[in-house]
Amino acid sequence: MKTLLLALSFALSLSHWASAQTTPVQDVLQNQRALIEKSSRRTIGPAIDALVASGLPQMQNVLEVWQAKEMWQHKADGLFYTATKNADGTYSLQDFEQGIEVGTATATDLKQLKPNSGVRAMIATALVQFQLSDPDVSKRADALNSIARDPEAALLVPLRASIEGETDADILARKMRLERLMSMAFDSDVPTRVAAINDMSGDLGVDFRATLNPILSTTRVVAEIQPDANIAQEVKVGSDTLTRDAAYALLIAAGKAPVEITAEARDAALEAHIEGGRITGLPVAQLSTEAARDRAYDRLVSRGQAAPRVTQADIDASLATYRFFDVYSEPSLAVTASAKAALAASEARVAISRAADLGLDALSLASIYFLAAIGLAITFGVMGVINMAHGEFIMMGAYTGYVVQLFVPNHTASILIAVPLAFAVTFAAGVALERLVVRWLYHRPLETLLATFGVSIALQQLAKNIFGTQARPLTSPAWLDGAWVINDVVSISYIRIAIFILALLFLALFLFIMKRTRLGLETRAVTQNPRMAASMGINPDRVNMLTFGLGSGIAGIAGVAIGLFAKVTSEMGSDYIVQSFMTVVVGGVGNIWGTLAGAAMIGGFQKGVEFLNPSNTLAAQTYMIIFIIIFIQFRPRGIIALKGRAAGD
Template identity: 30%
Template sequence: MRWLVVLSVFIGLGFGSSTPAHADEFSDAVQALNADNNTDKAAAIEALSATGDERAATVLSALLNGTLFYRQSDGLVVLSKESGNVTILIDPSTMNEVADVSGSEAKKIRINNKLRGQLKGVLGALTLLSKDADKRQNAADEVFKANDPSMLPVLQKAIARESDPDVKGRMLRAQAAIILEYSEDTAARLKAAQTLGEFTDPDISALLGKIANTSTDPEVKKLAKDMQDSVEGRLAAWSFLGNLFQGVSLGSVLLLAAVGLAITFGVMGVINMAHGEMVMLGAYTTFMVQDVIRTHFPAAFDWSLAIAVPAAFLVTGAVGILVERGIIRWLYGRPLETLLATWGLSLMLQQLIRTLFGPTNQEVGNPSWMSGAIETSTGLVLTYNRIWIIVFSLAVLGMLALVTRKTMFGLQMRAVTQNRAMANSMGIRSGWVDALTFALGSGIAGMAGVALSQIDNVSPNLGQTYIIDSFMVVVFGGVGNLWGTLVGAFSLGIVNKFLEPYAGAVLGKIFVLVGIILFIQKRPRGLFALKGRSVEG
C-alpha cells in the first residue's frame, strides 16, 4: 500500500493537464499527505521529499509542527495561520490564501511519533544542501539519527559538493551508519565500520554494538565488535575527563563554602554552626539585587552578579561583626557553648528568612554569559556557570591570600592567631582584629552564596547543605591553612565524583567521611598544619 501511494504520485506526472509536470508532482505529493493511514502518509512524505522542491521543507515542517490542515469541504491540503477567531488557509503550491474559514472547517492532519521521527530525518536531508554550514551540520546529525536508507542519494550528493571538513565529517558519519546497517555489500559495510570507528560518539558505539550482535556476516560482525571496543575505550577516557571536571566543579563549590570557615574556624578557632546561614544570606542578597534590577533596570541584568558580589560581602560581613561583638566574643575558649550558641543562631536566621521570604525556593537567574555549555559529540558537557564558579573560587582564594600576606590587617590577624598575648603586648587591638576577621570570613561566605545561587536552590535551608562538608574540608586540609583548604576542597570533590558511579552519592560521602576520620587519626592537624609558637583555641 505504501509503495502504491508513492507510485500514484509519480503516475500523476504522466496525466497532467495544463500545469507543468513539476507543479503536478509537488501538488499531488502534498495532497497525498492527507492519507487515511500512517503507512500511506509515510510514503507520501518520502514522495514529497523526493521532488526536490524548495517548498517541500515548508510543508513538511508544517506537518511536523501541527500547522498542516485539510479543508473538510473538498479535502484540500493547506497550510494554516490563525488570525483571531478566523483560520487563514494557504495553498502550499502557490502560497496564496485560499479562504478564511472558522476553525471547525479545517481539520489538522495528525501524525504519530514514528512519522515525527521520519519527518525530522527527511527535513534534515532537505537541509543538507543549504548555504548555511550550521544548518547543513544539523541536517547531517538528523539524518544520522533517522538512519533512513531512502536519504542516502541526497546525502551522497551533499557529500560530493561539501567543502567544510567538519560538516563533511558529520555527513560521512551518517552515510556510513546507513550503509553499515542496510547495505548488502560486505566490502562497503566493512569500510563503513572502519569510518564509524574513527568517531568518538555514544550513538556510534550503540550502533556498532547492534551490528556486532545481529549481523550474520562474520567479517562485519568481528570488525563491528573491534570498532565498538575502540570507541568505548575513547569514550571511557572522555568520561574520565568529564568526572574530573565534575570533581573540580564540586571542589570549587566546597572551596567557596569552606574558605570563609577556614578564617573563622581555622584562624580564630570558633566553631561557627551559623556559617552556612551566611552563605544563605549571600544567596538571598543576590535574589534581592536581581529582583530590583528586573523591576527597574532590566537591560542591566547581565551586571547583576557584579553588583551582588560586593553587596553580599557587605551584608554578611556586617552580620558577622554583629554576631562576633554580640555573641562570640563572650564565648572565646568555650567551644561547646560557642557551638550551641551559633547553632541556635542558625535556626533563628533560617526562621527569619522564612518569615520574610517564605519557605519556598526563590528564583535567581543566570546572566547570559553564564548560560549554556560547551558540548562535544563525546558526551562531555562543560557548563559555563560551573566554569565561572571554578574561576571565581580561585580568584576569591587568591584575593584572600593577598589580604592575609600583603596587608597590615593580614599581618595583625596572623600575629593574633599565632600568639595573642604577644600581639596584645605589641599594641594590637586583638578584640577588633577578631571582629574584623570574623567579618571577613562571613563576607566570603556571602560571596560563596552568590555563586551557589547560580547552581542550587535558593531556600532557607541552602546553608545546611554545605556546613558539614565545609568543616570536613578545613579539618582535612589543615586548620587555618588556606592552601590546605584549596587542596582539601578539590581532593574531596574529585574523590566524591569518582566514587559516585560505583557507590552512589550518599554511600560515597560516607566513605569519604570514614576516610577523613582515619586520616586525622594519623595527622590530627590535617594535610598542612599551621606553624607558630602558640596556636590558641
Template identity: 60%
Template sequence: MFRLLSMALVLGLSMPVAAVAQSLQNILQTHQEEVLKPGRRTVGVVVDDLVASGLPQALPFLEAWRDREIVQRDTDGLFFRVIEDGDILILNDLDTGEARGAADKVSLTASRPNGGVRRAIGDALVQFQLSDPDITKRQAAVEAIERSMDATQLGPLAASVEGEPDPALKEIKTRLAGMLGALFADKQEARLAAIAALSGDLSVDVRAVLNTILASAPAVAPTVPDDVNIAQLLIVGTDISATEAYARLVSADLAPALITKPEIREALVANIVDGTVGEVALATLNTDATRALAYDMLSANGLVPPRVDATAQAEAIAAHSFLLQYAEPDTAITDAARSALTEIETSVAFNQSIDLGLDALSLASIYFLAAIGLAITFGVMGVINMAHGEFIMMGAYTGFVVQQFVPDYTLSIIIALPLAFAVTFGAGVLMERTVIRHLYHRPLETLLATFGISIALQQLAKNIFGTQARPLTSPDWLGGALVFNDVVAISYIRVAIFVLALMFLGLILFVLKRTRLGLEVRAVTQNPGMAASMGINPDRINMLTFGLGSGIAGIAGVAIGLYAKVTSEMGADYIVQSFMTVVVGGVGNVWGTLAGASLIGFLQKGIEWLNPSNTLAAQTYMILFIILFIQFRPKGIVALKGRAAAD
C-alpha cells in the same frame, strides 16, 4: 524499486527547471487512479513521472498528497490542494498555488493514501529536502533520517554532503552518512572505511550503530559450523548453565522435552486401572520416586513418552555446540566493529574519568569558597561558629535582593558581590562585638550561642523571604556548558565558581602575606601573647578577622546561589562540609583549606561514582573516612607552625 525512485527524485528535482510545456495537472491527469487510490506498488509510477518533469511544484504536491490535502473535482476531474476555511473548502491550483474558488465536499473526491503510502512519500520528501534551500527543512530531513536510519537514505544523504553550505549541518550529515555507511554500504571496503572513521567518535548513537553490527543471537548445532560468523563459543557450566543449554536443545528440536512433575501426575491419573498405575498400587504413589517408577512402567508399555534422565541430558548437551552467532555474516565487518567499539569504550572510560575529575574540582571549588572564611575565624580565634552557613545564606539573599532592583543580571552580580561582602562583614562584626567577644576560650558556650544565632537567622530569613526557594539568576553568558566532547562537559556556572575560588585564593594569600593586616593576623595566630607585647591589639584583630571571614562567606553565598536555589536552609547544607574541610586541611591555613576542599570534593565524587543510587551512603562513607583520617593526622594535611600549633 522505491529506493531508486526516491534517489531519482533527489537528483531530478534538484536540477534547474527547464522550460517545458507540461504542467503538473497534465501529469496527474494521466495517473488519476494512482493519485486517488495510491498503493505501495503504484505510488512509484507517479513519483517517477514527477521527477522526469523537473517541475518545482512537484514538491509541494507531494507534501499535500502525504498530508491528505489532495482532492479531485468531480465535474471536470481536475486535482486541487484543498484548504479548509471553517465549513468552506478553498481549492488551490497545484501549478500556480492560486485560489480557484470554493466547493463543497459532495462535489469532491479526496485522495486518502494509507499509512504505508504516506511513509513512502515521506521518505522521498525527506531525501529531497536534504538539498532544500531552506536550512530548517534540511535540518528536519537530517533529524528524520537519524530517527529512521534506513538503508534507502544513504545514497541521497551522501550526495547532499558536498553541496551543503552550512558547516555545522555538513558535519552532522557527514557523521550520519558514516553511520549509515557502516550499516548499509554496498561494498565491504566502504563499510570498513566508515567503521574506521567512527572509531574516534564517543557519541552514544555511534556506539549504538557498532552494537547493531555486533548484534548476536544464541545458536546450537551438532558441530561448530564453518559457514557462520561466530561471536562466542559458549562453555556449558561457565557461560551457560546445563539447564539453559538443554532448554536450547529442546527449542531447536534437537532433544526431547523434559517431563515435568505435573505432566507425570496427569499421565498417572489418566492411566489408573483397577487401583494401579503401571502395576504400582495407588496407595504407594505418595513419593516422587514411586510416581517416577510408575511413569517409567507406562513408558515401557508405550503409553506415555519416556522421561529424559540426567545421563541422557548430559549426553545430549555434550553432543552439541552452543554459541553466539553474529547477525552480520562478514567476519571482517564484525572484527572492525569490535575493534572500533573497544577503542571507543576505552576512550569513553578515560573521558569519564576526566569528567568526574572536573565535577570533583567544581565541588572542591564550592567547598573552598564555603570554608575559607570559617578557616580564618576558626584558625585565628578558635571560635566554633555554627552560624557560618547563615552568612552564606545572607550573601545569597543579598544577591537576590539586588536582582529585584537591577534587572541586568551581569551588572547585578557585579554589584551583589561587594555588597554581600559588606553586609555579611557588618553582620560578622556585630556578632563578634555583641556575642563572641564575651565567650573567648569557652568553646562549648560559643558553639551553643552560634547555633542559637543560626536558628534565629534562618527564621528571620523565612519571615522576610518566605519558605519558597528564590532564584539567583545567572547572566546569559554563564548559561549552557563548556562541551569538550559527548562525554566531557562542565557548565559555565561551575567554571565561573572555579575561577572565583582561584581569585579568592590569590586575594587572601595577598592579604595575609603582603599587607599589615595579614601580618598582624599571622602574628596573633602564631602567638597571641607575643603579638600583644609588640603593640598589636588582639581584640581588634579578632573583630576584623571575624568580619573578614563572614564577608568571604557572603561572597561565597552569591556564587553558590547561582548554582543552587536560595533558601533559608541553604547554609545548613554547607556547614558540615565546611567544618570537615577546615579540620581535614589544617586549622587556620589557607593552603590547608584548599587541600581539604580538594580531598573532600574528590572523595565525595568518587564515592558517588561507586554508589550513584545512594547519595546518603556516600555522605556516610565520606564522614567515616575523614574520622579515620583525623585519627592518623589530627592536625590536618597542612598543620600550623609555631606555638599555635601546639595549642
C-alpha cells in the same frame, strides 16, 4: 456582451481543466490513482516510490500537500488538485504543475484525501529526499533529523548526492557524519563499510556506538559441526555465559533433544491414567513417594502411554554431541572485525573521558566547598572559634544577591553589585556577632558552639519571616548559561567554571592579605602568640574582630556564588556547614593550603562514591564522614598541620 464574456470564461476554464489532465504530474498521479485513493499503509509504498522516482520537481509540493491533508480529488474524472474555499462555498482548484487555478467545483464534486498517521509517516520519509537539497536551511536540518531518527538504506544515495552542493558548514558536517554512519549500516560494498568504520574509529558519539551495536549483535546457534557463518566465538558448556541447563534448553528449543519430564508433568501424566483407584495396576495410595511415582511413570512409558524420562546420561550425551556458537548477524568478517576494533577504541576513549568528566565534577565540587570553607578557615582555623552560624552568613550573602536583583534587572550588573554588597553586609554581621557574643566566650569552645548555634537558628527564622519558606531565584547572567562541551562525554557548566575561577581569586586574595598587609601580619602574630603580639603594640581584640568580620564577609561572597546554581532558602547554609568544618579539619586547622587540599580530598571522595553508587546520594555523605573519621585517626592535625594557638600549642 455579458453572455459572450461568460462563454469565453467558461471556455478558458475548460481549456485549463483539459490541460490539467495531461500534465506530467497528473499522469503520474493517475497511474497510482487506485493506491492513492485507498491510502493504506500496507499498500501505499509503491505509489509514494513512483512519485519520488518520477524526478519531477513538483512532486515535493504534491507530497507536502498530501501529507497536510490538503489534496482534493475531483470525483467526476479522478484528477487531483489543491483547493481553496471561496466565500460562496465553492472551491477554486489549482493544478500541481504551475499552481494556477484551473476551475471551480462544489463540495459535493470533491473528495478530500485524509491519509492516516502511518501513511503520513511514509510520506515524510519520502519528502526527506527532496528536503535534503531544499533552499531553506531549516528544512534541510529537519530532513537530517528525520533521517537520524529513522535511517533507511534508500535514503543513503540521496544523502550522498546532497553533500556536494551543501553551502552551510554546520549542515555539511552533519550530512557527512550521517553519511558515514549510514554507510556502515546500509552500503552494499564491504570495503566502503570498512572504510567508514575505520574513519570514525574511537568516536565518542552515542550515534556511532548505536550504529556499531547492530553490526556486532550475535545469535546463539546449535550445531554438530562448526557452521559456515561469521562466528564471533564458540561457547563452552559450563562457562559463565552458558550453563548446562541453559545449553540443554537451547537443544530443546532447536528440536535436537527431548523435553525433560518435570515432577509436575510426571504427576499430571499419572493423574490422567487413574483407573479404579489404580495406575498401571498400582494403588494410588502407594504412590506417596517420589520413587514410587517414578516407577509408576516408567510403567506408563513401557506401555507407550507417556514420553520417556530424560536421564542425566541422556543430557550428557546430547551436550557432548552438539556445539554452541555465537554467530554475528552481519555476514562479513571484515566488517565485524573493523566494528569490534572501532567499538573497543570508542569504549576506551569513553572510559578516559568519563574519568576526566568525573575529575572536573570533583574539582567543581571542591571549589564550592573551598568557597564555603575559606571564611571558616579564618574564624575557626585562625581564631579557634567554632562558629555554627557560618552557614547563615552564606545564606545572607545569597539573599543579598536576590535583593539586589529585585532592583537591578541587568543580571551582570546585579552580580557585580551584589558581590561587594554581600561582603559588606556579612562583614558587618560578623563584626556584630563577634562584639556581642563571641568576644565573651574565647577559649570556651562548648559555650561558643552553643551560642553561635542559637544565633544560626535565629537567623534562619528571621530569613523565613522576611523572605518566606519558598526558594528564591538568583539568576546568573546570560553569558554564564550553558556549558563548555569538550566532547560528547565531557562537559562542565560555565557557572561551575566561574566558581572555580572565583575560588582561585579568593585564594590569591587571602594569601595577599595574610602575607602582604598589616592585618595579615597582625593576624599571624596573634595566631602564633597573642601575648607577645600584645606586648609589641598589637591590639588582639581589634585583630580578632576584623579577622572574624573578614571570614564572615568572605562567606557572604561565597553565598552569592553558590546561590547562582543552588536554591536560595533560609536552610541553604546548613547544607554547607558540615562540609565546611570537615574541609578545614581535614586540611589542617589554620592553613589556607590545607583548606584547599581538604576541599579537593572531600570533593573528590564524594564524587567518587556517587559515581560508584549513583542511585544513593545519601551513601556519599555517610561514607565521606566514615572516611574522615578514619583519616583523622591517622592525621589528627590534618593534611597540613600548623603550629600555634589553633593547633593547640
